[in-house]
Amino acid sequence: MTLVLGLTGGIASGKSTVSRWFGDYGYPIIDADVIARQVVAPGTSGLRQLTALFTPAILTADGALDRKKLGAIVFADRRQLAQLTAITGPLIRQEMTRQLVELKRSAPGLIVLDVPLLFEAHYQQIADLTMVVYVDAPTELQRLMQRDQLNETAAKQRMASQWPLVAKRQLADIVIDNTQSLAATKQQVVKFLTQYDLQK
Numbered sequence: 001m002t003l004v005l006g007l008t009g010g011i012a013s014g015k016s017t018v019s020r021w022f023g024d025y026g027y028p029i030i031d032a033d034v035i036a037r038q039v040v041a042p043g044t045s046g047l048r049q050l051t052a053l054f055t056p057a058i059l060t061a062d063g064a065l066d067r068k069k070l071g072a073i074v075f076a077d078r079r080q081l082a083q084l085t086a087i088t089g090p091l092i093r094q095e096m097t098r099q100l101v102e103l104k105r106s107a108p109g110l111i112v113l114d115v116p117l118l119f120e121a122h123y124q125q126i127a128d129l130t131m132v133v134y135v136d137a138p139t140e141l142q143r144l145m146q147r148d149q150l151n152e153t154a155a156k157q158r159m160a161s162q163w164p165l166v167a168k169r170q171l172a173d174i175v176i177d178n179t180q181s182l183a184a185t186k187q188q189v190v191k192f193l194t195q196y197d198l199q200k
């Protein structure tokens with residue numbers, strides 16, 4: 001039997017931190033942010049489509065996507081963010097689905113889908129259970145500014161480009177509270193693994 005866990009949260013709420021722990025237990029992770037990078041790597045049709053839409057100004061000198069530059073454009077403008085997602089969304093979905101089919105065959109147990117836009121993009125439909133890593137908005141803002149060296153305006157724009165974390169929390173089957181210490185958060189993950197008999 002395979003359990004597909006849809007893991008999500010807000011930007012910088014701690015998804016990667018939690019997903020790393022599942023990885024430590026040996027469970028496979030399908031990471032939407034990693035796939036989002038692969039589908040626009042140099043030489044891909046994804047990058048060609050982005051360059052056609054946003055002009056070659058979004059490329060670095062060696063022809064790769066300048067992620068900082070594109071991020072500054074799209075997180076400040078909802079219309080352009082929607083245009084970006086219209087290109088990357090289907091490419092990400094195709095690759096995630098491919099990996100999921102393959103892992104269901106080869107890795108019984110638990111498969112973790114780490115997807116920032118799990119609910120916004122309806123990925124909960126392919127998950128058996130959903131888990132939201134929750135922090136309060138002020139803590140999220142502070143961690144985001146610190147991790148990505150963003151000013152308050154840029155960090156708030158990024159948070160506003162996703163559903164509010166409280167809305168995601170309401171939809172989740174399991175809520176992991178990541179407002180306290182990492183140890184306290186890990187305890188909740190271990191409890192989940194124990195409850196579902198996934199400790200190994």
Ligand SMILES: CC(C)(COP(=O)(O)OP(=O)(O)OC[C@H]1O[C@@H](n2cnc3c(N)ncnc32)[C@H](O)[C@@H]1O)[C@@H](O)C(=O)NCCC(=O)NCCS
Pocket residue numbers: 010011012032033036067068070071074081084085088089092115116117118121161162
């Ligand atoms: C705009 C880009 C180039 C900025 O790159 P950068 O390296 O600075 O950020 P990174 O990719 O690590 O994303 C950081 C976080 O931003 C948030 N985020 C990314 N894309 C989006 C989006 N389309 N809408 C809302 N939030 C987003 C996520 O929480 C993500 O974890 C990049 O985020 C991107 O290509 N986004 C589109 C792909 C996408 O939709 N990804 C989400 C997968 S579900």
Ligand SMILES: Nc1ncnc2c1ncn2[C@@H]1O[C@H](COP(=O)(O)OP(=O)(O)OP(=O)(O)O)[C@@H](O)[C@H]1O
Pocket residue numbers: 009010011012013014015016017018033116143144147178179180181182185
């Ligand atoms: N409990 C915690 N206490 C203090 N700092 C934390 C805690 N959990 C995570 N962090 C820090 O907060 C930041 C965001 O965590 P992480 O990168 O795991 O979030 P994320 O949800 O994966 O982000 P993104 O959506 O941008 O990919 C990181 O710098 C991480 O080290």
